Amino acid sequence: xxxxxxxxxxxxxxxxxxxxxxxxxxxxxxxxxxxxxxxxxxxxxxxxxxxxxxxxxxxxxxxxxxxxxxxxxxxxxxxxxxxxxxxxxxxxxxxxxxxxxxxxxxxxxxxxxxxxxxxxxxxxxxxxxxxxxxxxxxxxxxxxxxxxxxxxxxxxxxxxxxxxxxxxxxxxxxxxxxxxxxxxxxxxxxxxxxxxxxxxxxxxxxxxxxxxxxxxxxxxxxxxxxxxxxxxxxxxxxxxxxxxxxxxxxxxxxxxxxxxxxxxxxxxxxxxxxxxxxxxxxxxxxxxxxxxxxxxxxxxx
Amino acid sequence: xxxxxxxxxxxxxxxxxxxxxxxxxxxxxxxxxxxxxxxxxxxxxxxxxxxxxxxxxxxxxxxxxxxxxxxxxxxxxxxxxxxxxxxxxxxxxxxxxxxxxxxxxxxxxxxxxxxxxxxxxxxxxxxxxxxxxxxxxxxxxxxxxxxxxxxxxxxxxxxxxxxxxxxxxxxxxxxxxxxxxxxxxxxxxxxxxxxxxxxxxxxxxxxxxxxxxxxxxxxxxxxxxxxxxxxxxxxxxxxxxxxxxxxxxxxxxxxxxxxx
Numbered sequence: 001x002x003x004x005x006x007x008x009x010x011x012x013x014x015x016x017x018x019x020x021x022x023x024x025x026x027x028x029x030x031x032x033x034x035x036x037x038x039x040x041x042x043x044x045x046x047x048x049x050x051x052x053x054x055x056x057x058x059x060x061x062x063x064x065x066x067x068x069x070x071x072x073x074x075x076x077x078x079x080x081x082x083x084x085x086x087x088x089x090x091x092x093x094x095x096x097x098x099x100x101x102x103x104x105x106x107x108x109x110x111x112x113x114x115x116x117x118x119x120x121x122x123x124x125x126x127x128x129x130x131x132x133x134x135x136x137x138x139x140x141x142x143x144x145x146x147x148x149x150x151x152x153x154x155x156x157x158x159x160x161x162x163x164x165x166x167x168x169x170x171x172x173x174x175x176x177x178x179x180x181x182x183x184x185x186x187x188x189x190x191x192x193x194x195x196x197x198x199x200x201x202x203x204x205x206x207x208x209x210x211x212x213x214x215x216x217x218x219x220x221x222x223x224x225x226x227x228x229x230x231x232x233x234x235x236x237x238x239x240x241x242x243x244x245x246x247x248x249x250x251x252x253x254x255x256x257x258x259x260x261x262x263x264x265x266x267x268x269x270x271x272x273x274x275x276x277x278x279x280x281x282x283x284x285x286x287x288x289x290x291x292x293x294x295x296x297x298x299x300x301x
Numbered sequence: 302x303x304x305x306x307x308x309x310x311x312x313x314x315x316x317x318x319x320x321x322x323x324x325x326x327x328x329x330x331x332x333x334x335x336x337x338x339x340x341x342x343x344x345x346x347x348x349x350x351x352x353x354x355x356x357x358x359x360x361x362x363x364x365x366x367x368x369x370x371x372x373x374x375x376x377x378x379x380x381x382x383x384x385x386x387x388x389x390x391x392x393x394x395x396x397x398x399x400x401x402x403x404x405x406x407x408x409x410x411x412x413x414x415x416x417x418x419x420x421x422x423x424x425x426x427x428x429x430x431x432x433x434x435x436x437x438x439x440x441x442x443x444x445x446x447x448x449x450x451x452x453x454x455x456x457x458x459x460x461x462x463x464x465x466x467x468x469x470x471x472x473x474x475x476x477x478x479x480x481x482x483x484x485x486x487x488x489x490x491x492x493x494x495x496x497x498x499x500x501x502x503x504x505x506x507x508x509x510x511x512x513x514x515x516x517x518x519x520x521x522x523x524x525x526x527x528x529x530x531x532x533x534x535x536x537x538x539x540x541x542x543x544x545x546x547x548x549x550x551x552x553x554x555x556x557x558x559x560x561x
Contacts, residue, residue: 009411022325046560049399050398050399050400051395051560051561052560053560066399067403069402072400072402073399078399080392080393080395081392083392084392084393084396085391085393086316086320086387086391087391088320088321088322089316089319089320090319093315093316093319094393096315097315097319097321098312098396098400100303100311100315101305101308101309101312101400103303104441143398229326258527
């Protein structure tokens, strides 16, 4: 099971939301769908899910358009905007009617309520739910049909730390079972902890489609933080090995152009004490801003 | 194994029964229908002795007792509107469309469930109003019994009319997608339109007026005594059903065409 997006385009009036986007979401990993607000992430997801019709191109799930899937909830689970729930209906009734539409066994309703931790409050009307509970119900809806493909739009929005950690573990576990997971976010740091692969877009266009590590490496050069009582000797050895020192302060320094294992080897060879050795790669934020601004420059924006 | 249509219909039933507002709306419909029948029949009973000969000549006790149901149709229309507009206002329409992506089964399922509920409740309202109304008239003014020619037909068709009104409302909800807009349209068609038509010159007004849903219900489907210029009960039922089918069909076409 995979998702294939092929050259899709969508305009609303005169504004272009998605412009010729092509990418794939492979099974067995979490694919992060990254871009600033308004980049076209939600529109793309809505086209994958058959809610919006692309002006051009196709979005398919295992080679078929969403609308052509028989009992689609059993193949694809989705979480779009949070709280797309009738406030007067209980969580259980919401799940029950969705299960009925796709002939999903009733036991799945109890199973997903248990899985997301809503079983004790399942009979309560949704209007009494907190934001986090609503989000958990949204995840339960996505998991209801035990689907091989998951499409989740900003699932961590508004969740507390514990909820964020829970979703992170859940999604990694689902990908580990061989499912294809597409997860959108504008929270870049969160993405680096969850996604194995990134599809990055801005202004409706593809900017990067690569592993998360590769995306980070494409950003500003890596740097390594060191602390040593023998700092002067260490830095001399580092310079001889081709390293550059970007800053020093007392017994700490930041070294670029060498990796932390390389610096560790140098220190060992010279018999110097290292009290701290820490790679400090660019944050995803920095890499993201750098790459998107390059593209914007090229496009003359 | 449920087919897409069966699954959609069962799900629509779950959706509608799981909301308390459904039961409040239906209770309001039956309650106001019977209460209005009691009040209007009570007024006639009290003033029958002083009624004019013309009033007495056109007297239709069945139609009088059903007038409450024909007014309470607005409550049924609200149910039909909310069955779809609440999905748009809460966003559940996206879950519904993802579950039933071809969308036509969704429309058909909603029409079947809304139509069925409105029919059952409409018949309860119609029969309840009839028997309460006749009991109040009895002894004061000429009253009807269910066995008289045309009486059972009028009472049954009054309930059918309610079901068709609910479908018209559902169709308007599908087209307009907003609760307030669709309810305004209902009020416009059922309550404002007859008044506007009345402003037209003589014969033209009558010709157009008899085509309005309100007249089809009040003067044809729910009538035993023939009203001048009105359609027969059968013709009126067919016309009203045609309106309902046409509006739901347009609504379905738009649901399929437009993004949700």
